[in-house]
Amino acid sequence: MQAVLSFPDLSPEIFTISLLGIDFALRWYALAYIVGILIAWQIARMAIVRPTLWPGDTAPLGRTQLDDLITWIILGVILGGRLGFVLFYEPGYYLAHPLEILMVWQGGMSFHGGMLGVIVASWVFAARHGISVLTLGDLVAHTVPPGLFLGRLANFNNAELWGRPSELPWAVIFPGQAAQTCPGVEGLCARHPSQLYEALLEGLVLGALLLWLAYRRGAFKRPGQIMGTFFAGYGLARFLVEFLRQPDAQFISPGNPLGLAWHVGGFGLTMGQLLSLPMIALGLWLILRARRTASAAPA
Numbered sequence: 492m493q494a495v496l497s498f499p500d501l502s503p504e505i506f507t508i509s510l511l512g513i514d515f516a517l518r519w520y521a522l523a524y525i526v527g528i529l530i531a532w533q534i535a536r537m538a539i540v541r542p543t544l545w546p547g548d549t550a551p552l553g554r555t556q557l558d559d560l561i562t563w564i565i566l567g568v569i570l571g572g573r574l575g576f577v578l579f580y581e582p583g584y585y586l587a588h589p590l591e592i593l594m595v596w597q598g599g600m601s602f603h604g605g606m607l608g609v610i611v612a613s614w615v616f617a618a619r620h621g622i623s624v625l626t627l628g629d630l631v632a633h634t635v636p637p638g639l640f641l642g643r644l645a646n647f648n649n650a651e652l653w654g655r656p657s658e659l660p661w662a663v664i665f666p667g668q669a670a671q672t673c674p675g676v677e678g679l680c681a682r683h684p685s686q687l688y689e690a691l692l693e694g695l696v697l698g699a700l701l702l703w704l705a706y707r708r709g710a711f712k713r714p715g716q717i718m719g720t721f722f723a724g725y726g727l728a729r730f731l732v733e734f735l736r737q738p739d740a741q742f743i744s745p746g747n748p749l750g751l752a753w754h755v756g757g758f759g760l761t762m763g764q765l766l767s768l769p770m771i772a773l774g775l776w777l778i779l780r781a782r783r784t785a786s787a788a789p790a
Contacts, residue, residue, distance in 0.1 A: 496663045496681075501648050523645040524568070527638025532561050534634040544711045551626045560616055564631065567612030568605045575604010579762060580739055602639075602729075603766040625714035625777075632721035633701040639725075640694025647686035654683025654735045669740070685736040692728035700724065713785045719777025726770030733763045 504518050535557055539550040552560070576599040577585045577592055585592050609631065617627045646652045653665045656673045662681035665671075673680035701717055701724075704710035710717050738750025738761050751759035760768075 496661060496684075498650060498663055498665050518645075519648045520642070520645040523638070523641035527641045528561065528565060528568075530637040531564075531631075531634035532557070534637070535560075535630055538630060538633070538705065538711070544705065544709070546623075546626065546712050546714060551622050551630060552620065556620060560613070560627075560631075563612040563616045564609055567608035567610075569608075571608015571611070572600035572602070572605030575601030575607060579604065579766065602642075603770075606770075623714060625718065625781075626711075628718035629705075629711055629714060629716070632718040633705050635721065636694050636698030636701065640690050640698065643686045643690035643694060647684060647690070652686055653737055654685035654688075655737050656680055657683045657735075659683070682737065683735045685732055688732050688735065689728065692732065693725055697721065697724040697728065713781040715777040715784075716781035719774040719781060721774070722770045723774025723778065726767040726774060730764050730767040730771065733761045733767075736761075736763070738762075 536554065538544060539552060539554070539557060542548050542550050545551060573592065579601055581599070610628075613627055613631055614624055616622070617624045650665045650667060650670065653663070653670055656662075656676055658681070661684065663684045664679050664681050670682065671680050673682075701721060704717055704720060710720075740750075742750035742752055742762065750761060752762040752765055
């Protein structure tokens with residue numbers, strides 16, 4: 492008999508309060524966002540109180556400005572994440588049901604959209620306050636992995652975004668008809684816990700790398716290097732895990748069982764991989780640019 496793991500008996504809701512006939516629930520996914528932002532805030536504060544980490548031994552912004560930046564980033568995450576999901580994954584549905592675009596409590600957020608939202612928010616904030624876009628980007632980027640780690644754990648807890656069928660000993664039997672609909676599999680269907688793979692790579696490994704670069708290798712003094720490492724690192728991790736991740740249902744069809752968003756002759760890429768390629772390219776360009784700039788700077 493195949494050795495697999497049963498899904499733990501977890502609820503996506505931490506608690507529910509009924510008020511005036513309406514149920515208000517705090518979900519693990521929402522808590523992951525909240526705690527992730529709070530952790531990012533504290534990591535950023537730790538960095539700006541160490542001026543020797545930064546170019547010219549001067550932090551890019553003060554504590555009051557950081558507090559304002561967090562508000563901009565929260566708006567960027569929510570608006571960008573939601574609009575990204577609508578545009579990248581289900582544009583046809585939301586074109587027919589435009590009022591549901593605002594119903595974020597029903598689920599549906601895109602990391603790539605949220606990232607674009609944060610980039611736009613940070614860019615506007617930097618322009619308004621006369622801060623280097625690359626330096627501010629480095630500050631923000633090195634605080635993101637803890638939130639990614641918590642978000643992927645919440646995905647696992649919600650039994651969503653699971654992986655493809657697997658016979659590995661750590662494969663998990665996720666609940667629900669969708670998870671158990673596995674062509675060619677008799678009996679219970681076990682799948683890759685791809686959410687945990689992403690939590691490990693995007694959260695722990697990438698987070699440790701960015702902190703090492705920032706605090707041990709003086710990377711803040713080379714504007715763009717940490718941001719570039721984040722883009723390239725996240726993009727590569729997501730690109731690789733997509734090979735083991737179950738594709739979004741809207742991309743699956745009888746002629747496209749792998750759910751590839753682009754394919755020719757049975758070979759192609761998922762939507763997650765297509766969106767990750769520009770991140771990898773941008774990240775590598777930022778890293779090379781930061782190195783060239785540092786090499787050209789007078790000693």
